[in-house]
Each structure stands twice: as C-alpha cells, then as structure tokens.
Amino acid sequence: MAVAQTQIEEKTVTRRLDENSEILDDGGYAARHEFEGYEGGIIDIALVSEEFNAYLILVGPDGNKIAENDNNERNNVRLVVELPSNGKYEVVANTYSVNETGDYILSWQNSSVSELENYQRLADAANLNQQAIDLYQRGQYKEAILVAKRALAIREAALGANHPDIATSLNNLAWLYQDQGNYAEALPRYERALAIREAALGAEHPGVAASLNNLAVLYQDQGNYAEALPRYERALAIREATLGSDHPDIATSLNNLALLYQDQGNYAEALPRYERALAIYEATLGVDHPDIATSLHNLAALYQDQGNYAEALPRYERALAIREAALGPEHLDVAQSLNSLALLHQGQGNYAEALPRYERALAIREATLGADHPDIATSLNNLALLYHYQGNYAEALPRYERALAIREATLGPRHPNVAQSLHNLAALYQYQGKYAEALPRYERALAIREATLGPRHPNVATSLNSLAWLYQDQGNYAEALPRYERALAIREATLGPRHPNVAQSLNSLAVLYQDQGNYAEALPRYERALAISEAALGSDHPDVATSLNNLARLYQDQGNYTEALPRYERALAISEAALGPRHPNVATSLNNLAGLYQGQGNYTEALPRYERALAIREATLGPGHPDVATSLNNLAELYQDQGNYTEALPRYERALTIYEAALGSEHPSVAQSLNNLAGLYQDQGNYAEALPQYERALAIREAALGPEHPDVAQSLN
Incomplete structure (x- = not known):
C-alpha cells in the first residue's frame, strides 16, 4: 500500500524585483515561484529584503489566494500554512509599495503543528495590534491600551521577552500612553524597546534609529529638548550610515530635527533640514506623494512662525492640493491642511477666508471619526478661537465647552489637551471681565500641566503668564509679578x-x-x-x-x-x-x-x-466688536478735547452699547465707557446726567475688580 507524501521539496532563491518584473494591479513589482504541495503538509515561507517592504501571497492549485502577509509594511514577511490539497502552489513575492525595487531572498521549508500554532498565536497578536490602532483612531484610548497589552502578552509568550517583535509591541503601547499625556508609562516602554533592539539587532540597525526617534519625540513633547536632540541626531546618523543619504527615512529624521529646532525658535537650523527633507522625498517618491505634502506643510508652518505669510501660503495650498488628489477630499490629512490654512488666514486677520476652512475641516473629521473624537475637539477649539478673536463670545463659548467635554471624556480629566481647553475658556471669561470664572480654570490648567508635563515645561510657563495677566487685569500686581518671573525663568x-x-x-x-x-x-x-x-x-x-x-x-x-x-x-x-x-x-x-498726536494737541x-483704525476694525472684526467700541471711544475723546461735544456724544453712546452687548453690563470696559460719558456731561456742566454714570461706573469697578483696584480710585476721584 502506497504512503501519501507530506514533505515538500525545500528551496531558497535569490532574485530581484525591478522595472523588468511583472507589475500587479496595485502597481507593485512581483515574481512568481512554484512548488508541489500535499494535503495536510505544513509549510513555512519567508521573504526577506533589505531594500523594499515585502509582501507575500500564497495561491492554491485552484488559483485562489490562500494566505497573504505584509507584516505591517516591513522588509521581512512570513507565512506558515497548512496546505488544503495536493497540487502546484504559487508563491508571489512582491513589493508593498509602487516603484520599490531591490534584491530579495525567498525560502520555503517544511514545518510542524507546533510552529503553525505559534504562528497563529502571533497572527492573533498582529490582529490585536490592528484592533488597537482602529480603537485609537476612533478615540477609544483606554480600550486600545487594553488590547495592545494583550497583543504584547501573546508575543512575549510566543517569542520570549527579548525578541525584536516585542520591541514593536512595546513601542505601540508607549505611543498610546504618550498620546494620552501619560509620559510616565510611555518612557520605560520606549526605553525597553530600544534596549531589545540594540541587543538583538545591533547598535546601528534602522530599528534602533526608529526607537531613538520615538524617545526623542517623547522628550520633545515634555519640553525636554536637551534629551531629545542627541537621540534625533543619533537616529539620523544610523539611518544615513545604513540606508544612504537619500532614503525617505532620512527625510523623516531631518523633519523631526527641524521641528525640534523650530520649537526652540532656532529657525536658521530648522529651514535647511526641512528643505533637504523635501528634496529627498521629491527625488525618491515623486512630486505628488502624500509625504511631499507633509514636508510642504512643515515648511509652511516654519515660514508662518517667522511671519513670512507670503512663503507659507503657497506651500500650504500645494500640500492641500496633493492630499486631495492622492488621498481624496474627505481624508483626515485634508482636514489638517484646511485647518492650517484657516489658521494662516486667521493670523492675517482674514477671518472670512478662515471660517469656511475650519468648518470644512470639522465636517470631514465628524464624518470620518464621529462626533466625540479628540480631533473634533481640536476643530471646535479652532472655530471657537476664531469667534473669540472676532469678539463673538456667544458663538465661541459653546464650542470651547463642547471641546472640553469631548477631551475630558476621551482623554481623561488630567490630559494636557484638557488643560488647553480650560486655558482657552479662562481667557474667554477674562475678556468678558468674568474673573471669578476665569481664575479656577487657569489654576486647574496649570495644575494639570505641572502634573503631566513637569514644573518646567514651556506650557507651564504659558499658564503662569496667563494667570499673572489675570491678576494684573484685576490690579493685583503682587500676585502677578512672581508668576511672570517664574514663567520667564x-x-x-x-x-x-x-x-x-x-x-x-x-x-x-x-x-x-x-x-x-x-x-x-x-x-x-x-x-x-x-x-x-x-x-x-x-x-x-x-x-x-x-x-x-x-x-x-x-x-x-x-x-x-x-x-x-x-x-x-x-x-x-x-x-x-x-x-x-x-x-x-x-x-x-x-x-x-x-x-x-492727540497727546501733543495735534x-x-x-x-x-x-x-482709519475704526474703518479697519469695523471691516475685519464686525461693527459689534469691543475693539470697534475702543476706536469709537478714542474718536469721541478727541472730539471732546476739541470741545466738539455734538460729535463726541453719539460715539461714546455707541461704544457703550457695543460693550454692553459684547461683554455684558458688568464688564470693566462698560465702566470705562460710563466714566467717559460722565466726563462729557461734566464738561458740559450737565451734572445731573454725569452723576449716575459715575456712580454706576464705580459700582461695576468695585464688583468686578475689587475695592483696591486703581480704576476704583479713579472713579472715587
């Protein structure tokens, strides 16, 4: 009686994928290899390349795909499969991305049930990692961390504690913690991932560069630039030594270094790195690749920081055009470009151009991510800030509040982004003269930032500066001074x-x-x-x-x-x-x-x-903005100085009306307007009209600023 053959002929081949290879429907290059397989046989197939991201497909005797793996776009990929039938099988070795070329080694060998089970466990871990990414993208961070921890545990059980794939899982978990502002949990995982890769792969491996880069980003987020810089520089050196000077990963390192210098205000060091990164991307990826858009976006942001809006605008616009063409008009990166363009227009005082871009960015994010994702909070925050600048506090407040609610629900009550929302709300209340509402929000924002970022982070300085400004507004200079000084230090x-x-x-x-x-x-x-x-x-x-x-x-x-x-x-x-x-x-x-000129009597x-100042403010900010009232007050005072009370009175009255409508009837600016009106009536000898205005101004100032504020003394005088 014949015995069925269950062993395949093992083989290793070395080939190259390039322009002369078969081109698949997705644009990748491919080569096909055949072997004779047997039902129940277990085969272990490996594809390795140092030059392209590998993608492996196994096709059965019936021409149908049995299995595939891209190993998350890495340069080594593996399949372990139990063959379903006898016959000729086809292994397709191909590049994951369009235009990638390079040599590869493909091998297949007989395997065992235990190896198959181990492979399946690792496949489960890979699926869990993907689930964690999906949960993260939906804003479900706590759930994502739990799933990522399960993936890590499976890999440690299957591979041991020091396998390079353990480093990948640790990096993923650290990144999730970092995104939640939990730097204390992120740091040791990034450090362990780096140690594993250095031990397993050697100190000069690209994987080590990736770990160094992750650590540097963490330190940069914490404002610890002294720790970030040498890690970015070592990552760049490793990549240049192993990948050559024109690899896309070199561009990534250059972008990161440039961003660090930009954060430090060192624009002279940032610019050439951004420009070199862009040149590398254009040479290796083509002029319309999404990574080109990222480089253009970074360059534009640098020019914007320098106040060079003429250089920033066309780069933002080109980045948007590339993203819309390559990714589609509803992609999240398109929303990011719209957001940046809106911010640029806002900085130029061009609010009519900013608003529709903010609104379109919000619509894209809501359609893609749902109504309660942290990125929705970012869009709401930006819209609120625009309304805030326009003096439209009624539109700003509910957006700030919704942004805060989303962030607290998704990120937890002590996340740095929650602090940002609290800070913005506090500033809005301060502009409205609602100091009792502003103070606890500024204080909570400061407490969150000190707890999550450390007491010497630049964002802590921002909180201190704002708190000092609030105290200064209230005439409390003794509380303001030490906060300004600590912020400066x-x-x-x-x-x-x-x-x-x-x-x-x-x-x-x-x-x-x-x-x-x-x-x-x-x-x-x-x-x-x-x-x-x-x-x-x-x-x-x-x-x-x-x-x-x-x-x-x-x-x-x-x-x-x-x-x-x-x-x-x-x-x-x-x-x-x-x-x-x-x-x-x-x-x-x-x-x-x-x-x-007025002070000189000119x-x-x-x-x-x-x-002209009034005309600009009415045109750009709208006729009901507090700054319009300020201009009217100034004009009225000028006419009053000239004894032209007929021109002064309606301007004082309109200014008062604007302040009351925009800021509420108890705001210090209302008191100032009342004081001005009273002074006009007094100059006219109309004391019966002057007195109630002075008295109401005094009452507002005492209530809003406290009885010891200098403006109260002015009213009493």
Whole structure:
C-alpha cells in the first residue's frame, strides 16, 4: 500500500524585483515561484529584503489566494500554512509599495503543528495590534491600551521577552500612553524597546534609529529638548550610515530635527533640514506623494512662525492640493491642511477666508471619526478661537465647552489637551471681565500641566503668564509679578535666552512695571524683548512691531514724544508690510499713533488715523466688536478735547452699547465707557446726567475688580 507524501521539496532563491518584473494591479513589482504541495503538509515561507517592504501571497492549485502577509509594511514577511490539497502552489513575492525595487531572498521549508500554532498565536497578536490602532483612531484610548497589552502578552509568550517583535509591541503601547499625556508609562516602554533592539539587532540597525526617534519625540513633547536632540541626531546618523543619504527615512529624521529646532525658535537650523527633507522625498517618491505634502506643510508652518505669510501660503495650498488628489477630499490629512490654512488666514486677520476652512475641516473629521473624537475637539477649539478673536463670545463659548467635554471624556480629566481647553475658556471669561470664572480654570490648567508635563515645561510657563495677566487685569500686581518671573525663568531654561517666547515674557513683565509707573524697570525689559525678536524673527516680523509699540507707549507715558513717534511709525510700517493694510494690528498701530498726536494737541494728524483704525476694525472684526467700541471711544475723546461735544456724544453712546452687548453690563470696559460719558456731561456742566454714570461706573469697578483696584480710585476721584 502506497504512503501519501507530506514533505515538500525545500528551496531558497535569490532574485530581484525591478522595472523588468511583472507589475500587479496595485502597481507593485512581483515574481512568481512554484512548488508541489500535499494535503495536510505544513509549510513555512519567508521573504526577506533589505531594500523594499515585502509582501507575500500564497495561491492554491485552484488559483485562489490562500494566505497573504505584509507584516505591517516591513522588509521581512512570513507565512506558515497548512496546505488544503495536493497540487502546484504559487508563491508571489512582491513589493508593498509602487516603484520599490531591490534584491530579495525567498525560502520555503517544511514545518510542524507546533510552529503553525505559534504562528497563529502571533497572527492573533498582529490582529490585536490592528484592533488597537482602529480603537485609537476612533478615540477609544483606554480600550486600545487594553488590547495592545494583550497583543504584547501573546508575543512575549510566543517569542520570549527579548525578541525584536516585542520591541514593536512595546513601542505601540508607549505611543498610546504618550498620546494620552501619560509620559510616565510611555518612557520605560520606549526605553525597553530600544534596549531589545540594540541587543538583538545591533547598535546601528534602522530599528534602533526608529526607537531613538520615538524617545526623542517623547522628550520633545515634555519640553525636554536637551534629551531629545542627541537621540534625533543619533537616529539620523544610523539611518544615513545604513540606508544612504537619500532614503525617505532620512527625510523623516531631518523633519523631526527641524521641528525640534523650530520649537526652540532656532529657525536658521530648522529651514535647511526641512528643505533637504523635501528634496529627498521629491527625488525618491515623486512630486505628488502624500509625504511631499507633509514636508510642504512643515515648511509652511516654519515660514508662518517667522511671519513670512507670503512663503507659507503657497506651500500650504500645494500640500492641500496633493492630499486631495492622492488621498481624496474627505481624508483626515485634508482636514489638517484646511485647518492650517484657516489658521494662516486667521493670523492675517482674514477671518472670512478662515471660517469656511475650519468648518470644512470639522465636517470631514465628524464624518470620518464621529462626533466625540479628540480631533473634533481640536476643530471646535479652532472655530471657537476664531469667534473669540472676532469678539463673538456667544458663538465661541459653546464650542470651547463642547471641546472640553469631548477631551475630558476621551482623554481623561488630567490630559494636557484638557488643560488647553480650560486655558482657552479662562481667557474667554477674562475678556468678558468674568474673573471669578476665569481664575479656577487657569489654576486647574496649570495644575494639570505641572502634573503631566513637569514644573518646567514651556506650557507651564504659558499658564503662569496667563494667570499673572489675570491678576494684573484685576490690579493685583503682587500676585502677578512672581508668576511672570517664574514663567520667564522656565522659558529661559527650556527654550534658551533668545527664544521669541522669552521676549513675550519680558514684554509682559515690562507692561506690569509700566502699569505701576516703574519705568526704570520696564525700559530694559522692553529693549531686551525687542532685541530678541529682531534676532530670532527678523526685523520685519509682526512681533517686532509689538515690541516697538510697547516701547513707544512707554516713552509716550513719560512724555518723551520724540522717542515714541519713530517707534510707532516703524511698528505701523512693519504691520502693514507683513499683514496687509487692513489687519487689526494695523488698526492698533494707527490708534497708538493717533493717541500720540492727540497727546501733543495735534488733532489734525490724530483724526484721520483714528478714523482709519475704526474703518479697519469695523471691516475685519464686525461693527459689534469691543475693539470697534475702543476706536469709537478714542474718536469721541478727541472730539471732546476739541470741545466738539455734538460729535463726541453719539460715539461714546455707541461704544457703550457695543460693550454692553459684547461683554455684558458688568464688564470693566462698560465702566470705562460710563466714566467717559460722565466726563462729557461734566464738561458740559450737565451734572445731573454725569452723576449716575459715575456712580454706576464705580459700582461695576468695585464688583468686578475689587475695592483696591486703581480704576476704583479713579472713579472715587
């Protein structure tokens, strides 16, 4: 009696996939290899390449696909299969991506039931990893972590604790923790993954570079740039040594390094790395690949940070066009591009262009991710910020609140993004004069940031700066000063003494000293802030205009109009050139110049500047914005100074109406308007009208600011 043959003929082949190979429907190159198989036989097939991401397919005697594996787009892939029938089988070795080429080694050998079971367990782990990714993309982070932990446990049982695939699972788990802001759980997993790869693969393996990169990103997220930089640099060195100078992974490393330098305000180091990364991607992937869009997006963001909107806009637009063409108009990366374009337009004061892009980005995210994903919160936050800038607080508030609710539900109550939402809500309440609502939100945001990011993170400095500003608004300089000083110390320590954020802290401190009449302390801080901004951002950046405006205001307060005037004029010129002639910042500069001329009694020069500032604000911000009320107040005061009460009165009245509608009837700005109206009536000898306005202004100030605030003293006087 004949015995059925269950052993196949084992074989190893070395071949190459390139332009001369078969091209599959998906565009990948392929080669077909055959073997004679037998029912019940267990075969172990391996495809390895150092040059392309491998994809392996097994086709049965009937021509149907039996199994396939791409091993998550890696350069080694394996199949262990129990053959269903006798006959000729076909192994298809192919590249995962279009245009990939290179040598490969393909082998098949007989295997065992135990190996098949082990392979199936590992396949289960791979499926669990994919489930974890799917859960993450749906915003179900806690569930994703539980599934990723199960995948790790299966792999450790099947492969042992030190197999390279264990490092992959550890990296995935660490990334999930990192995304939730849980850096304490992420760090040891990234470190263990790195140790495994160094031991198993050698210190110069590309997998080691990937681990170093992950660790560097974690440190960068924590604001620990000193730890991030050497890891990024070592990752780049490994990739250049093993992959050559023009591999796409080199571009990834360059992008990461550039982003680190950008975060530090070191734009001179960031720019050439972004440009080299883009050149590599274009040379290796073609000009319309999604990775090109990512590089363009990064370059655009750098130019935007530098205030170079003319260079940023076409890159953002090209990135969007590539993504729409390559990925489709409803892809999440398209939403990211729309969001960035909207932010650019918003920064230029072009709110009409920003709004529809924010709205389309939100619609894409809601359709793809559902209504409660953290990315929805990001879109809502951006929309709210736009409404906030427009003074439309009624539209901003519910979006800020919904963003906060989504983040608390999906990320937990102590995530850094929750702190961001609380911070934005607090700022909105502060603008409305609702200090009792603002303070606990600022304080909770600070507590979250200190707990999750550490006490010396730049975001902690942001919280401290905002808290100080709130206290300053309330005239509580004793509480404001130490917070401004701590924010400055953090920024100098983490970002370096010449970072633009250091200039911001110096400006804030100087304003505080100026408000206290301490000009000797204010001046050197304003001057240092200006020097930093010019050195870091260039002499024509909008932040330089801000510093010049501040310096000019200080000189004006001292009655030194000769020093103030050229600074105001230079600030105006910078704002017009960088932002366009109808930007709200231009209105601010015009307003400042007009105030200077008014202080000199030069009403002829003051009037047209006040009028142009008002026109810009009405056009860009809308007729009901608080800044429009400020312009009306200034114009009214000018007319009052000239004794033209007929022109002054309706402007004071309209300003009061705007403030009450936009900010509520108990806001300090309403008190200021009432005070102005009362002063007008007093100048006219109409004391019966003046007194109730003064009294109401005093009551508002005492309630909103406390009885010891300087504005209360002004009302009493």
